[in-house]
Amino acid sequence: MKIGILQTGHSPDMLKGEFGDYDTLFPALLDGNGFDFETFAVVDGIFPSGAEDADGWLITGSRHGAYEGLPWIPQLEDLIRAIRDSGRPMVGICFGHQIIAQALGGKVEKFSGGWAVGRTEYDYDGKKVWLNAWHQDQVTELPEKARVMGQNDFCHNAMLAYDDTIWTVQAHPEFSNDFVAGLMRTRGKGVVPDTLLQDAANRQTAPDDNAEIARIMADFFKKARA
Structure with a gap:
């Protein structure tokens, strides 16, 4: 199964050597599921010809806001709707x-x-999961047909599903504790309040549920659909 990665941002330059760019984190996260991957760096204006260029699609994180007036965002929104209409996951x-x-x-x-x-x-479908977060923006109004699958008191729309073909998460299952520590060093200072950075640093030695969410993502891509 070919997964097209729509890359919407880049890792900080100081972290790329150790961890790779955003698109390389997902093949590592989903390793062992028989997927092939192709990256389209939409943040740099590189787009697929259409929804049919992959069997499934994955959209990465970004330092940009969805509401910013960037020239590639309307084109990406058109592609998202085309993928939705195609029935591809x-x-x-x-x-x-x-x-x-x-x-x-x-x-x-x-x-x-x-x-x-x-x-x-997060409370995901009735069970507790721990994931690394890095965001200030949130989905504050749900689209039609969106179902809330996961949330917490801070982020009520943390995991969403649409019909049987779209699944999304606000947190970062592709981010290891070490990667988040790197973000705190390279992008956090002067942007995120120091008290939040310190609290986050104090929590970073505990385990996460990245592997469980990776399994959910892989099963979602591979599930049989009518």
Whole structure:
């Protein structure tokens, strides 16, 4: 099965040597499932010819906001709707979660409650999972047909599903604790309040549920659909 990665951002230059760019984190996360991957760096204006260029699609995180007036965002929204209409499975992570919601009629805003950073607990389909978060923007109004699958008190729309073909998550199952520590060093200072950074650093030694969410993502891509 070929998964097209729609890359909407880049890792900080100081982290690429150790961890790779955003698109390389997902083949590692989903390793062992028999997927082939092709990256389309939409953030740099590189787009597929259409939804048929892959069997499934994954939209990465980004430092950009879905509401920013960037020239590639309307084109990405058109592609999201085309993928939706094609019936191919699509997964969105953080910015991907947000841009899918926006493209399908929802609203994304800079959240007045501030940032979520580091190891964070979510209620997913009735069970507790721990994932690394790195965001201030949130989906604040749901699109039609979106179902809330996961949330916490800070982020009510943290995991969404649309019919049987779209699944999205606000957190970052592709981010290891070490990667988040790198983000705190390279992008956090002066942007995220110091108290939040310190609290996040204090939580970073505990385990996460990245592997469980990776299994959910892989099963979602591979499941039989009518």
